[in-house]
Amino acid sequence: MKFLQNLPIIILATVLSSCGSTKQVTSTYWVNSAKVDCDAGAGQATCLQVTKSDDYENAEWSLFYSTINGFNFEPGYLQKIEVTETTLDSENVPADASSIKYDLIKVLEKKQDPKLAIHDIWATTHINGEQIESTNNVPTLEINTTEMRASGTNGCNNYTGEIKNINASTIEFGAIASTRKMCMDMAIPDSFDKAFNTISTYKKEGLTLSFYNESGDEVLRFKKVD
Known part of the structure:
Protein backbone atom coordinates (compact mmCIF):
# COMPACT_ATOMS: atom_id res chain seq x y z
CA MET A 1 0.00 0.00 0.00
CA LYS A 2 2.89 2.32 0.76
CA PHE A 3 4.19 1.88 -2.80
CA LEU A 4 0.75 2.70 -4.28
CA GLN A 5 0.49 5.79 -2.09
CA ASN A 6 3.86 7.01 -3.33
CA LEU A 7 3.14 6.19 -7.01
CA PRO A 8 1.79 9.67 -7.97
CA ILE A 9 4.92 11.26 -6.51
CA ILE A 10 7.13 8.89 -8.52
CA ILE A 11 5.23 9.64 -11.74
CA LEU A 12 5.40 13.39 -11.10
CA ALA A 13 9.13 13.21 -10.46
CA THR A 14 9.61 11.22 -13.69
CA VAL A 15 7.64 13.77 -15.69
CA LEU A 16 9.58 16.67 -14.19
CA SER A 17 12.84 14.89 -14.91
CA SER A 18 11.77 14.29 -18.50
CA CYS A 19 10.74 17.91 -18.97
CA GLY A 20 13.98 19.11 -17.50
CA SER A 21 15.97 17.22 -20.18
CA THR A 22 14.40 19.13 -23.10
CA LYS A 23 14.70 22.75 -24.12
CA GLN A 24 12.52 24.58 -26.63
CA VAL A 25 13.20 27.88 -28.37
CA THR A 26 11.61 29.74 -31.27
CA SER A 27 13.71 30.82 -34.26
CA THR A 28 13.14 32.56 -37.58
CA TYR A 29 14.81 31.37 -40.80
CA TRP A 30 14.94 32.36 -44.41
CA VAL A 31 14.92 29.21 -46.56
CA ASN A 32 16.67 29.54 -49.91
CA SER A 33 14.84 28.83 -53.16
CA ALA A 34 16.98 25.83 -54.10
CA LYS A 35 18.35 22.75 -52.42
CA VAL A 36 21.98 21.73 -52.96
CA ASP A 37 23.91 18.47 -52.87
CA CYS A 38 25.18 17.52 -49.43
CA ASP A 39 26.63 14.59 -47.53
CA ALA A 40 23.87 13.47 -45.17
CA GLY A 41 25.89 10.73 -43.48
CA ALA A 42 24.13 7.85 -45.22
CA GLY A 43 25.28 9.05 -48.64
CA GLN A 44 24.68 11.94 -50.99
CA ALA A 45 21.42 13.84 -50.60
CA THR A 46 20.01 17.31 -51.18
CA CYS A 47 19.72 19.77 -48.31
CA LEU A 48 17.87 23.00 -47.62
CA GLN A 49 19.90 26.20 -47.33
CA VAL A 50 18.94 28.48 -44.45
CA THR A 51 20.01 31.70 -42.79
CA LYS A 52 18.89 33.50 -39.65
CA SER A 53 19.93 36.82 -41.18
CA ASP A 54 17.10 39.04 -42.37
CA ASP A 55 19.33 40.28 -45.21
CA TYR A 56 18.84 37.13 -47.28
CA GLU A 57 20.23 38.74 -50.46
CA ASN A 58 23.72 39.00 -48.92
CA ALA A 59 23.47 36.18 -46.40
CA GLU A 60 25.89 33.34 -45.85
CA TRP A 61 23.66 30.32 -46.45
CA SER A 62 24.15 27.24 -44.28
CA LEU A 63 23.30 23.66 -45.14
CA PHE A 64 20.35 22.33 -43.14
CA TYR A 65 20.60 18.56 -42.73
CA SER A 66 17.44 17.97 -40.65
CA THR A 67 13.73 17.94 -41.45
CA ILE A 68 11.36 20.77 -40.51
CA ASN A 69 8.09 19.09 -39.65
CA GLY A 70 5.15 20.69 -41.43
CA PHE A 71 7.30 22.75 -43.84
CA ASN A 72 6.65 22.54 -47.58
CA PHE A 73 9.71 23.47 -49.65
CA GLU A 74 8.90 25.12 -53.00
CA PRO A 75 11.72 25.43 -55.57
CA GLY A 76 12.10 28.98 -56.84
CA TYR A 77 10.61 30.62 -53.74
CA LEU A 78 12.32 32.22 -50.76
CA GLN A 79 10.40 31.56 -47.56
CA LYS A 80 10.69 33.23 -44.17
CA ILE A 81 9.51 30.80 -41.51
CA GLU A 82 9.11 30.61 -37.75
CA VAL A 83 10.01 27.29 -36.15
CA THR A 84 10.36 25.73 -32.73
CA GLU A 85 13.67 24.05 -31.95
CA THR A 86 13.28 21.35 -29.34
CA THR A 87 16.48 19.91 -27.89
CA LEU A 88 15.86 16.23 -27.19
CA ASP A 89 17.21 14.05 -24.43
CA SER A 90 20.47 12.73 -25.89
CA GLU A 91 19.87 9.30 -24.32
CA ASN A 92 16.82 8.82 -26.55
CA VAL A 93 18.38 10.05 -29.80
CA PRO A 94 19.93 7.53 -32.23
CA ALA A 95 23.61 8.09 -33.03
CA ASP A 96 22.93 9.21 -36.61
CA ALA A 97 19.94 11.45 -35.81
CA SER A 98 19.67 15.12 -34.92
CA SER A 99 19.41 16.02 -31.24
CA ILE A 100 17.07 18.91 -32.18
CA LYS A 101 13.53 18.54 -33.48
CA TYR A 102 12.28 21.30 -35.78
CA ASP A 103 8.57 22.10 -36.15
CA LEU A 104 7.05 24.77 -38.36
CA ILE A 105 4.94 27.37 -36.54
CA LYS A 106 4.02 29.44 -39.60
CA VAL A 107 5.27 30.86 -42.90
CA LEU A 108 5.88 34.57 -42.32
CA GLU A 109 6.69 35.54 -45.90
CA LYS A 110 7.07 33.90 -49.31
CA LYS A 111 8.41 35.54 -52.48
CA GLN A 112 9.63 34.43 -55.87
CA ASP A 113 13.42 34.43 -56.00
CA PRO A 114 14.75 37.21 -58.29
CA LYS A 115 17.60 34.87 -59.28
Missing part, protein backbone atom coordinates in the same frame (compact mmCIF):
# COMPACT_ATOMS: atom_id res chain seq x y z
CA LEU A 116 15.06 33.03 -61.44
CA ALA A 117 15.43 35.86 -63.94
CA ILE A 118 18.73 34.32 -65.12
CA HIS A 119 17.45 30.73 -64.99
CA ASP A 120 17.76 30.18 -68.74
CA ILE A 121 20.01 29.29 -71.68
CA TRP A 122 22.36 32.02 -72.91
CA ALA A 123 24.61 32.45 -75.97
CA THR A 124 27.83 34.45 -75.77
CA THR A 125 27.99 37.70 -77.78
CA HIS A 126 31.09 39.38 -76.26
CA ILE A 127 34.27 38.23 -74.51
CA ASN A 128 36.21 40.97 -72.68
CA GLY A 129 34.29 43.60 -74.62
CA GLU A 130 35.09 42.07 -78.02
CA GLN A 131 32.11 40.96 -80.09
CA ILE A 132 32.13 37.39 -81.37
CA GLU A 133 31.89 37.53 -85.14
CA SER A 134 31.63 33.81 -85.82
CA THR A 135 28.19 32.19 -85.76
CA ASN A 136 29.63 28.66 -85.55
CA ASN A 137 30.34 26.93 -82.23
CA VAL A 138 29.33 29.94 -80.14
CA PRO A 139 29.94 29.40 -76.40
CA THR A 140 26.76 28.91 -74.37
CA LEU A 141 25.77 28.91 -70.71
CA GLU A 142 22.76 27.23 -69.16
CA ILE A 143 21.99 28.42 -65.62
CA ASN A 144 19.74 26.26 -63.46
CA THR A 145 19.13 28.15 -60.22
CA THR A 146 16.70 25.55 -58.82
CA GLU A 147 19.38 22.84 -58.97
CA MET A 148 22.29 25.32 -58.55
CA ARG A 149 24.01 23.97 -61.66
CA ALA A 150 25.70 25.53 -64.68
CA SER A 151 26.52 23.87 -67.99
CA GLY A 152 27.19 24.64 -71.63
CA THR A 153 29.95 24.68 -74.23
CA ASN A 154 32.98 26.94 -74.59
CA GLY A 155 32.75 26.60 -78.37
CA CYS A 156 34.69 23.35 -78.39
CA ASN A 157 34.28 21.45 -75.12
CA ASN A 158 31.19 20.83 -73.01
CA TYR A 159 31.35 21.80 -69.34
CA THR A 160 29.21 21.37 -66.23
CA GLY A 161 29.55 22.39 -62.61
CA GLU A 162 28.03 23.68 -59.39
CA ILE A 163 26.84 27.18 -58.56
CA LYS A 164 28.18 27.52 -55.01
CA ASN A 165 26.46 30.77 -54.15
CA ILE A 166 24.29 33.36 -55.87
CA ASN A 167 22.33 36.43 -54.82
CA ALA A 168 20.79 39.36 -56.65
CA SER A 169 24.13 40.58 -58.05
CA THR A 170 26.98 38.17 -57.18
CA ILE A 171 27.62 34.60 -58.28
CA GLU A 172 30.25 32.03 -57.34
CA PHE A 173 30.85 28.86 -59.34
CA GLY A 174 32.28 25.69 -57.90
CA ALA A 175 34.55 23.19 -59.64
CA ILE A 176 33.82 22.92 -63.37
CA ALA A 177 34.28 19.62 -65.22
CA SER A 178 34.97 19.76 -68.95
CA THR A 179 35.60 17.46 -71.90
CA ARG A 180 39.10 17.68 -73.40
CA LYS A 181 38.72 17.84 -77.17
CA MET A 182 41.14 19.86 -79.30
CA CYS A 183 39.42 21.85 -82.02
CA MET A 184 40.93 23.48 -85.10
CA ASP A 185 40.64 26.99 -83.63
CA MET A 186 40.91 27.26 -79.84
CA ALA A 187 41.09 31.07 -79.63
CA ILE A 188 37.44 31.59 -78.60
CA PRO A 189 37.23 28.53 -76.29
CA ASP A 190 40.42 29.53 -74.49
CA SER A 191 39.31 33.17 -74.12
CA PHE A 192 35.90 32.06 -72.86
CA ASP A 193 37.41 29.74 -70.24
CA LYS A 194 39.82 32.39 -68.99
CA ALA A 195 37.04 34.99 -68.72
CA PHE A 196 34.63 32.55 -67.10
CA ASN A 197 37.12 31.83 -64.32
CA THR A 198 37.16 35.52 -63.32
CA ILE A 199 33.38 35.97 -62.93
CA SER A 200 32.36 37.71 -59.71
CA THR A 201 29.14 39.68 -60.34
CA TYR A 202 26.37 39.84 -62.92
CA LYS A 203 23.65 42.10 -64.27
CA LYS A 204 20.61 41.28 -66.40
CA GLU A 205 19.04 43.95 -68.58
CA GLY A 206 16.19 42.78 -70.79
CA LEU A 207 17.44 39.80 -72.81
CA THR A 208 21.12 40.56 -72.09
CA LEU A 209 23.14 39.00 -69.26
CA SER A 210 26.59 40.42 -68.43
CA PHE A 211 29.24 39.07 -66.07
CA TYR A 212 31.98 41.14 -64.43
CA ASN A 213 35.27 40.43 -62.66
CA GLU A 214 36.18 41.72 -59.20
CA SER A 215 37.40 45.00 -60.70
CA GLY A 216 34.01 45.62 -62.30
CA ASP A 217 35.15 44.97 -65.88
CA GLU A 218 32.72 43.13 -68.15
CA VAL A 219 34.28 39.79 -69.09
CA LEU A 220 31.34 37.98 -70.73
CA ARG A 221 28.09 39.10 -72.31
CA PHE A 222 25.26 36.81 -73.35
CA LYS A 223 21.90 37.03 -75.07
CA LYS A 224 18.93 34.84 -74.20
CA VAL A 225 18.47 31.85 -76.47
CA ASP A 226 14.90 31.60 -77.83
Whole structure:
Protein backbone atom coordinates (compact mmCIF):
# COMPACT_ATOMS: atom_id res chain seq x y z
CA MET A 1 0.00 0.00 0.00
CA LYS A 2 2.89 2.32 0.76
CA PHE A 3 4.19 1.88 -2.80
CA LEU A 4 0.75 2.70 -4.28
CA GLN A 5 0.49 5.79 -2.09
CA ASN A 6 3.86 7.01 -3.33
CA LEU A 7 3.14 6.19 -7.01
CA PRO A 8 1.79 9.67 -7.97
CA ILE A 9 4.92 11.26 -6.51
CA ILE A 10 7.13 8.89 -8.52
CA ILE A 11 5.23 9.64 -11.74
CA LEU A 12 5.40 13.39 -11.10
CA ALA A 13 9.13 13.21 -10.46
CA THR A 14 9.61 11.22 -13.69
CA VAL A 15 7.64 13.77 -15.69
CA LEU A 16 9.58 16.67 -14.19
CA SER A 17 12.84 14.89 -14.91
CA SER A 18 11.77 14.29 -18.50
CA CYS A 19 10.74 17.91 -18.97
CA GLY A 20 13.98 19.11 -17.50
CA SER A 21 15.97 17.22 -20.18
CA THR A 22 14.40 19.13 -23.10
CA LYS A 23 14.70 22.75 -24.12
CA GLN A 24 12.52 24.58 -26.63
CA VAL A 25 13.20 27.88 -28.37
CA THR A 26 11.61 29.74 -31.27
CA SER A 27 13.71 30.82 -34.26
CA THR A 28 13.14 32.56 -37.58
CA TYR A 29 14.81 31.37 -40.80
CA TRP A 30 14.94 32.36 -44.41
CA VAL A 31 14.92 29.21 -46.56
CA ASN A 32 16.67 29.54 -49.91
CA SER A 33 14.84 28.83 -53.16
CA ALA A 34 16.98 25.83 -54.10
CA LYS A 35 18.35 22.75 -52.42
CA VAL A 36 21.98 21.73 -52.96
CA ASP A 37 23.91 18.47 -52.87
CA CYS A 38 25.18 17.52 -49.43
CA ASP A 39 26.63 14.59 -47.53
CA ALA A 40 23.87 13.47 -45.17
CA GLY A 41 25.89 10.73 -43.48
CA ALA A 42 24.13 7.85 -45.22
CA GLY A 43 25.28 9.05 -48.64
CA GLN A 44 24.68 11.94 -50.99
CA ALA A 45 21.42 13.84 -50.60
CA THR A 46 20.01 17.31 -51.18
CA CYS A 47 19.72 19.77 -48.31
CA LEU A 48 17.87 23.00 -47.62
CA GLN A 49 19.90 26.20 -47.33
CA VAL A 50 18.94 28.48 -44.45
CA THR A 51 20.01 31.70 -42.79
CA LYS A 52 18.89 33.50 -39.65
CA SER A 53 19.93 36.82 -41.18
CA ASP A 54 17.10 39.04 -42.37
CA ASP A 55 19.33 40.28 -45.21
CA TYR A 56 18.84 37.13 -47.28
CA GLU A 57 20.23 38.74 -50.46
CA ASN A 58 23.72 39.00 -48.92
CA ALA A 59 23.47 36.18 -46.40
CA GLU A 60 25.89 33.34 -45.85
CA TRP A 61 23.66 30.32 -46.45
CA SER A 62 24.15 27.24 -44.28
CA LEU A 63 23.30 23.66 -45.14
CA PHE A 64 20.35 22.33 -43.14
CA TYR A 65 20.60 18.56 -42.73
CA SER A 66 17.44 17.97 -40.65
CA THR A 67 13.73 17.94 -41.45
CA ILE A 68 11.36 20.77 -40.51
CA ASN A 69 8.09 19.09 -39.65
CA GLY A 70 5.15 20.69 -41.43
CA PHE A 71 7.30 22.75 -43.84
CA ASN A 72 6.65 22.54 -47.58
CA PHE A 73 9.71 23.47 -49.65
CA GLU A 74 8.90 25.12 -53.00
CA PRO A 75 11.72 25.43 -55.57
CA GLY A 76 12.10 28.98 -56.84
CA TYR A 77 10.61 30.62 -53.74
CA LEU A 78 12.32 32.22 -50.76
CA GLN A 79 10.40 31.56 -47.56
CA LYS A 80 10.69 33.23 -44.17
CA ILE A 81 9.51 30.80 -41.51
CA GLU A 82 9.11 30.61 -37.75
CA VAL A 83 10.01 27.29 -36.15
CA THR A 84 10.36 25.73 -32.73
CA GLU A 85 13.67 24.05 -31.95
CA THR A 86 13.28 21.35 -29.34
CA THR A 87 16.48 19.91 -27.89
CA LEU A 88 15.86 16.23 -27.19
CA ASP A 89 17.21 14.05 -24.43
CA SER A 90 20.47 12.73 -25.89
CA GLU A 91 19.87 9.30 -24.32
CA ASN A 92 16.82 8.82 -26.55
CA VAL A 93 18.38 10.05 -29.80
CA PRO A 94 19.93 7.53 -32.23
CA ALA A 95 23.61 8.09 -33.03
CA ASP A 96 22.93 9.21 -36.61
CA ALA A 97 19.94 11.45 -35.81
CA SER A 98 19.67 15.12 -34.92
CA SER A 99 19.41 16.02 -31.24
CA ILE A 100 17.07 18.91 -32.18
CA LYS A 101 13.53 18.54 -33.48
CA TYR A 102 12.28 21.30 -35.78
CA ASP A 103 8.57 22.10 -36.15
CA LEU A 104 7.05 24.77 -38.36
CA ILE A 105 4.94 27.37 -36.54
CA LYS A 106 4.02 29.44 -39.60
CA VAL A 107 5.27 30.86 -42.90
CA LEU A 108 5.88 34.57 -42.32
CA GLU A 109 6.69 35.54 -45.90
CA LYS A 110 7.07 33.90 -49.31
CA LYS A 111 8.41 35.54 -52.48
CA GLN A 112 9.63 34.43 -55.87
CA ASP A 113 13.42 34.43 -56.00
CA PRO A 114 14.75 37.21 -58.29
CA LYS A 115 17.60 34.87 -59.28
CA LEU A 116 15.06 33.03 -61.44
CA ALA A 117 15.43 35.86 -63.94
CA ILE A 118 18.73 34.32 -65.12
CA HIS A 119 17.45 30.73 -64.99
CA ASP A 120 17.76 30.18 -68.74
CA ILE A 121 20.01 29.29 -71.68
CA TRP A 122 22.36 32.02 -72.91
CA ALA A 123 24.61 32.45 -75.97
CA THR A 124 27.83 34.45 -75.77
CA THR A 125 27.99 37.70 -77.78
CA HIS A 126 31.09 39.38 -76.26
CA ILE A 127 34.27 38.23 -74.51
CA ASN A 128 36.21 40.97 -72.68
CA GLY A 129 34.29 43.60 -74.62
CA GLU A 130 35.09 42.07 -78.02
CA GLN A 131 32.11 40.96 -80.09
CA ILE A 132 32.13 37.39 -81.37
CA GLU A 133 31.89 37.53 -85.14
CA SER A 134 31.63 33.81 -85.82
CA THR A 135 28.19 32.19 -85.76
CA ASN A 136 29.63 28.66 -85.55
CA ASN A 137 30.34 26.93 -82.23
CA VAL A 138 29.33 29.94 -80.14
CA PRO A 139 29.94 29.40 -76.40
CA THR A 140 26.76 28.91 -74.37
CA LEU A 141 25.77 28.91 -70.71
CA GLU A 142 22.76 27.23 -69.16
CA ILE A 143 21.99 28.42 -65.62
CA ASN A 144 19.74 26.26 -63.46
CA THR A 145 19.13 28.15 -60.22
CA THR A 146 16.70 25.55 -58.82
CA GLU A 147 19.38 22.84 -58.97
CA MET A 148 22.29 25.32 -58.55
CA ARG A 149 24.01 23.97 -61.66
CA ALA A 150 25.70 25.53 -64.68
CA SER A 151 26.52 23.87 -67.99
CA GLY A 152 27.19 24.64 -71.63
CA THR A 153 29.95 24.68 -74.23
CA ASN A 154 32.98 26.94 -74.59
CA GLY A 155 32.75 26.60 -78.37
CA CYS A 156 34.69 23.35 -78.39
CA ASN A 157 34.28 21.45 -75.12
CA ASN A 158 31.19 20.83 -73.01
CA TYR A 159 31.35 21.80 -69.34
CA THR A 160 29.21 21.37 -66.23
CA GLY A 161 29.55 22.39 -62.61
CA GLU A 162 28.03 23.68 -59.39
CA ILE A 163 26.84 27.18 -58.56
CA LYS A 164 28.18 27.52 -55.01
CA ASN A 165 26.46 30.77 -54.15
CA ILE A 166 24.29 33.36 -55.87
CA ASN A 167 22.33 36.43 -54.82
CA ALA A 168 20.79 39.36 -56.65
CA SER A 169 24.13 40.58 -58.05
CA THR A 170 26.98 38.17 -57.18
CA ILE A 171 27.62 34.60 -58.28
CA GLU A 172 30.25 32.03 -57.34
CA PHE A 173 30.85 28.86 -59.34
CA GLY A 174 32.28 25.69 -57.90
CA ALA A 175 34.55 23.19 -59.64
CA ILE A 176 33.82 22.92 -63.37
CA ALA A 177 34.28 19.62 -65.22
CA SER A 178 34.97 19.76 -68.95
CA THR A 179 35.60 17.46 -71.90
CA ARG A 180 39.10 17.68 -73.40
CA LYS A 181 38.72 17.84 -77.17
CA MET A 182 41.14 19.86 -79.30
CA CYS A 183 39.42 21.85 -82.02
CA MET A 184 40.93 23.48 -85.10
CA ASP A 185 40.64 26.99 -83.63
CA MET A 186 40.91 27.26 -79.84
CA ALA A 187 41.09 31.07 -79.63
CA ILE A 188 37.44 31.59 -78.60
CA PRO A 189 37.23 28.53 -76.29
CA ASP A 190 40.42 29.53 -74.49
CA SER A 191 39.31 33.17 -74.12
CA PHE A 192 35.90 32.06 -72.86
CA ASP A 193 37.41 29.74 -70.24
CA LYS A 194 39.82 32.39 -68.99
CA ALA A 195 37.04 34.99 -68.72
CA PHE A 196 34.63 32.55 -67.10
CA ASN A 197 37.12 31.83 -64.32
CA THR A 198 37.16 35.52 -63.32
CA ILE A 199 33.38 35.97 -62.93
CA SER A 200 32.36 37.71 -59.71
CA THR A 201 29.14 39.68 -60.34
CA TYR A 202 26.37 39.84 -62.92
CA LYS A 203 23.65 42.10 -64.27
CA LYS A 204 20.61 41.28 -66.40
CA GLU A 205 19.04 43.95 -68.58
CA GLY A 206 16.19 42.78 -70.79
CA LEU A 207 17.44 39.80 -72.81
CA THR A 208 21.12 40.56 -72.09
CA LEU A 209 23.14 39.00 -69.26
CA SER A 210 26.59 40.42 -68.43
CA PHE A 211 29.24 39.07 -66.07
CA TYR A 212 31.98 41.14 -64.43
CA ASN A 213 35.27 40.43 -62.66
CA GLU A 214 36.18 41.72 -59.20
CA SER A 215 37.40 45.00 -60.70
CA GLY A 216 34.01 45.62 -62.30
CA ASP A 217 35.15 44.97 -65.88
CA GLU A 218 32.72 43.13 -68.15
CA VAL A 219 34.28 39.79 -69.09
CA LEU A 220 31.34 37.98 -70.73
CA ARG A 221 28.09 39.10 -72.31
CA PHE A 222 25.26 36.81 -73.35
CA LYS A 223 21.90 37.03 -75.07
CA LYS A 224 18.93 34.84 -74.20
CA VAL A 225 18.47 31.85 -76.47
CA ASP A 226 14.90 31.60 -77.83
